[in-house]
Amino acid sequence: MQFFSHRKHEWVLRWRVSGYTGSMHPSDPLNLTLENHHPAAFACLTEVGKRMYFPMGIPAQAVEAKAAPINATIGQLTDGLGKAMPLQAIANGIRGTSPNDATLYAPQGGRRDLREAWKARLDASGTGPKSLPFCTVGLTHGLSLLADLFVDGATDVLLPDPGWGNYRHIFETKNGGRMHRYPVFKDGVFCADAMETALKTVETTGVVVLNFPGNPTGYTPTRAEIKPWLDAIRRSEKPIVVICDDAYAGFVYDQDCLQTSPFHALCDADPHRVLAVKVDGATKELSFFGGRVGFVTFAVDGPATEALEHKIKGLARANVSTAPAISQAVVLAALRDPDLDRQQSELLALCQQRYEALRSSVQSASLQCLPFNSGFFLLLPVGGDPHALRKRLLDRGMGIVALPQYSAIRIAFSSTRTEDIPVLIKAIAEEINR
Numbered sequence: 001m002q003f004f005s006h007r008k009h010e011w012v013l014r015w016r017v018s019g020y021t022g023s024m025h026p027s028d029p030l031n032l033t034l035e036n037h038h039p040a041a042f043a044c045l046t047e048v049g050k051r052m053y054f055p056m057g058i059p060a061q062a063v064e065a066k067a068a069p070i071n072a073t074i075g076q077l078t079d080g081l082g083k084a085m086p087l088q089a090i091a092n093g094i095r096g097t098s099p100n101d102a103t104l105y106a107p108q109g110g111r112r113d114l115r116e117a118w119k120a121r122l123d124a125s126g127t128g129p130k131s132l133p134f135c136t137v138g139l140t141h142g143l144s145l146l147a148d149l150f151v152d153g154a155t156d157v158l159l160p161d162p163g164w165g166n167y168r169h170i171f172e173t174k175n176g177g178r179m180h181r182y183p184v185f186k187d188g189v190f191c192a193d194a195m196e197t198a199l200k201t202v203e204t205t206g207v208v209v210l211n212f213p214g215n216p217t218g219y220t221p222t223r224a225e226i227k228p229w230l231d232a233i234r235r236s237e238k239p240i241v242v243i244c245d246d247a248y249a250g251f252v253y254d255q256d257c258l259q260t261s262p263f264h265a266l267c268d269a270d271p272h273r274v275l276a277v278k279v280d281g282a283t284k285e286l287s288f289f290g291g292r293v294g295f296v297t298f299a300v301d302g303p304a305t306e307a308l309e310h311k312i313k314g315l316a317r318a319n320v321s322t323a324p325a326i327s328q329a330v331v332l333a334a335l336r337d338p339d340l341d342r343q344q345s346e347l348l349a350l351c352q353q354r355y356e357a358l359r360s361s362v363q364s365a366s367l368q369c370l371p372f373n374s375g376f377f378l379l380l381p382v383g384g385d386p387h388a389l390r391k392r393l394l395d396r397g398m399g400i401v402a403l404p405q406y407s408a409i410r411i412a413f414s415s416t417r418t419e420d421i422p423v424l425i426k427a428i429a430e431e432i433n434r
């Protein structure tokens with residue numbers, strides 16, 4: 001049958017050119033199965049349907065490490081023994097939510113009181129024009145809506161390298177954008193000219209993703225380091241959308257690095273050149289991972305604000321419709337809790353303690369890691385096969401994530417007890433040096 005159009009082959013070619021090293025596209029076996037076992041389903045697949053597959057990334061490795069006594073795989077905050085560490089304000093919100101707030105529909109785009117409360121948080125970190133934050137079902141949903149608004153086959157998408165694997169799935173597999181990776185580091189330090197160089201690849205329009213603190217790097221630049229990036233963005237010759245993925249906002253352990261999102265510095269960019277957008281939410285910031293409350297905020301004012309609100313609301317209406325009311329009520333209750341700041345500081349102090357334990361353990365073991373100063377992770381380049389190292393550590397009851405594309409492993413100190421960190425690092429050093 002002739003259902004594999006030459007467009008599909010073009011797609012595979014592009015996938016390979018953009019760095020995929022497998023001999024076939026990950027969707028090929030699925031398409032073949034459908035072609036053989038359900039020809040009608042196969043024949044009706046759209047282009048995105050043909051490209052789609054479930055990436056076996058970090059969640060799959062986390063499942064394998066589920067029983068490991070030390071599990072540093074997944075980017076969520078736990079007590080290090082697999083138990084959640086909810087902020088009391090969130091726990092109180094869960095207990096106190098009324099049946100009305102929990103069971104009736106929330107308005108499209110989110111509760112206005114919640115959106116206003118989130119905006120007040122953003123205004124406290126930086127002035128400049130901002131739309132009312134649009135409530136999404138977690139940050140991934142926000143990124144996906146932005147992909148639907150701004151990315152198709154003619155869009156150049158600039159992604160951090162190293163960067164979160166799901167970006168590629170959202171912007172390339174789903175929306176068919178042209179991926180370009182820009183280096184966050186060069187020779188082990190922040191790469192000052194990365195953005196200027198990367199922006200030259202934008203042919204018509206572009207989307208740039210900034211992610212600080214970064215996943216998987218755990219890095220946030222200093223004000224001086226980010227300056228050439230922001231200058232290059234402001235001067236962009238082609239119209240671009242700059243998405244600041246601030247999933248790990250606030251988890252910064254070094255006074256020298258940026259304490260707030262680069263979004264705030266881009267709010268006044270020339271609207272002929274740049275639209276800055278902030279994607280953030282309660283997932284990590286309020287340790288409410290299962291709550292699925294995210295926000296999208298555009299750096300706009302005037303009539304464009306309402307036009308963009310209409311567009312994003314229309315898109316959300318066409319996929320999840322309104323976000324869950326119960327989670328929105330819980331986040332709102334937490335934001336109104338006068339003790340929230342103190343509770344967040346306490347959580348931050350715990351993360352700082354783990355971070356410092358990791359820094360000193362890595363130093364004592366003389367391991368050469370990439371710079372890290374924030375967020376939930378450390379990225380450690382390893383000679384040899386990171387998956388083989390991961391398996392050996394699993395045999396010793398320790399879970400980490402292998403990232404073969406970076407010849408590195410990722411250690412999530414967010415889910416590791418302070419006292420386990422030296423044990424884990426010692427084992428990693430032994431396995432690397434054996």
Ligand SMILES: Cc1ncc(COP(=O)(O)O)c(C=O)c1O
Pocket residue numbers: 075137138139140141164211214215245247281283292293294
């Ligand atoms: C950089 C980054 N952005 C976005 C997300 C997605 O957040 P959410 O779980 O709210 O969809 C994650 C989750 O790990 C992340 O690491």
